[in-house]
Amino acid sequence: MEDAERRAPETDEAAPAIPDFTLIRKIGSGGFGAVWLAINRATGQPRAIKLLPRRGAGASRELTSLTRLEAHARQKSPHLLPIHHVGETESHLFYVMDLADDVTGEAPTATAGYQPATLERRLQEGELTPEECIRHARQLLGALASLHQAGMVHRDVKPANCLFVGSELKLADFGLLTDAGPDISRLGTETYMPPDGRMDTRADVYAAGLVIYEMLTGLPADRFPSLGPRAPEILRDPALSGLVRLCLGASCPRREERFSSAGEMAAALEEVLEPSGPPRPGSTGKRIASFTIAVLLAGGIAVSALLLFRPAHERVDVSFITAPYHDAVVYLDGEPAVSPDGTLYRTPCTVEGVPARPTRVEFRLEGHPTLDAGSIDLAESRQIKASWPSGEDR
C-alpha cells in the first residue's frame, strides 16, 4: 500500500466521529444522508460511509432494515454494493461500503481527485453500447430481484445510485430501503416515482425501466418513451428493440400492467434477448480443434504420427431462470456455480464461461426440493428454465 494512503489525510472538520474510520470528505448525498470518503485507520483501506442523521422514530427502523440488508447483501447478490458494517453513534446511523471505481476507470483511492463512477456520470458521455445496456440491465435487475425476494423495497432506483465497481454495476444507496408492505411512504426521486404513488416492488420496477431507458437512449428519464436520435439503430437491432419493450412493460403508468417484481422483469429480459441476443464474450460459435502431425524420421525408421488433440470445449454464457421462485443456487455437475468475486450464482442469472458440453443442471433453494433439470447440452441450450410444480409451499 502506498505510503501516501497511510499518512493522515486532511479531514473535513464537520465530519462526525465514526469508530475506526477517518472521514475525509463528502462524495455524494441523497436518501436523507451523505456519503463520505473514508479510510479505515487500522488497514488504510479506503471505503465509502453513508451517514444518516438520527431523527425521530424512523432511525431505528432504518437500522433494522440496514442490518438485514448487511446480512443479505453479503450472501445473495453480487450486484448489491456490499455493506461491510452497520453501526450507530449518538448522532448518526452509518454503514460502511465498498468505494466505486474512480471516474477515470482506475481503482478508487482516498485522494483529493477521487470521484465515484456512477451510471449518472457515465450517461453524461452519451448512451451505452448495446452490450453494455444488456450487461448492466442484467446486473441492476439481479440486484433488485434479490432485494424483492428478501421482502425489501429499494425506493430510490436511479442512475446516481448505480455505481461501477470493477466496471460492474452495483446498486447502492440504501437510505430509503424498507420492508415491502402496504403502507410504504412516498419517498424517493420524483422523476423515477410512478404516478400511482405506491412505493412497492412495482415502483422499483417502474424506476428500473426508466434507468434502462436512459442507458438505451442517453436521454433523461423525463423524456420517456421518446427514443431520440438512436431510434433508427433501435429499430434495426432486435436486442435493443427488445429492451425498449421491456422498458415499456416496466414503466407503464398503470401499476397493474407492470411487472410485479424485479425477478419477473429479469426473467422477461432473458426471454426478450434469447432469440437474438448479441454475441457475448467467449462465445465464438465454433468448435476449436487443433491437431498436430508429427513426422519422425530417425535411424531408418520412419514414423509418422498424427496427434489429434481432443478439441477444447468452447466456453459459453448460459442463462438460468426458475419459476415461480427466484434466488435458487445453480449447480452444474454437482458443484455450485460461483462468480469471479466468489458469490454464488442465483436465478435469474447468466453464468459466463461455462463449458459447452452436456452438463447436469440442478437448482437448489432453501425450503424447496432440489429442482433437477437433468443433463443438458450447454452447446445447444443457452437458456435453461425450470419450474417447481404448482402448489409448492415455501
Added chain:
Amino acid sequence: MSIETRATLLEQLRTGSTPLAWEEFFRLYWPVIHAYARWRGCSENTAEDVVQDVLVKIFEQRDVFTYDPARGRFRDWLGAVVRNRVAEIRRSPSERMRAGGGDDVAAAAAIDEGPGPADRWEAAFESAVLMALLDVVRREADPREYLAFELTTLAEASPADAAAVTGLSRNVVYKARRRILKRLKDLAGDYDAEGRLPERVREAIRMRPAPRTERGLTRRVRETMRGA
C-alpha cells in the same frame, strides 16, 4: 400549451420561483437559447454556458420582471437577453478560451450581415413551442401508443416496425398515430395553418442538441438553481 398556462407559469416564476416552475421554464426555453447560440457560431461548450447564464440572469431578475400577457412581449425580452449574452462572449477572447474554443467567430460575423438574427430567434422560438406541444401530447398519451406515433410519424418507420418495437398490433399503431396527430394539431392551432405540422415537428426535432448535451444542461441548470 395555452397562453393562459404559459402566463401562469411565468407568474409563478416571478413570484414563487417554485422548483417545479423553474423546471418547466427550463424545459421550454433552453432549446431555443441553445439553438440560437449555436446558429450564432458558438461552440457546444459556449452554447451551454449561454443557456446557463441567461437562465440564471432571469432567475436573479425575477423580482423586477413583470409579465405582460400581450403576445410576444416575453419572447422579445428573452431574445434581447440572449443576443446580448452571445455578443458579450464574442467580444471577449477570454470567454471564448474558457469555453474551450471552437467558436466560429468568422461564421458569426458573416451571419451578422445576413438576414436578421431576429428572424432566426423567431425560428428557434417556434421550434421550442412545437417541442413543448409535443411534450404535452407525450405526457397525456399511453407510452406505447405515443412511441408508435413517434416512430411512424416523426421517425418515419413502418407500422410493422413500430408494432414490433412497442408490442402493439398494427391496427392499434394506426389508430394511435391518427389520434395523437389529431391531438397535436388541435393544440398547435395556427402552427398547422399550412398543414405541414409533422414536417415542422421533424425539423424542430433536428434542431435539438444531442442527448448528452441535454443531460449536461439539465444537471448544470439544476445545480445553478440550487446555488442561486
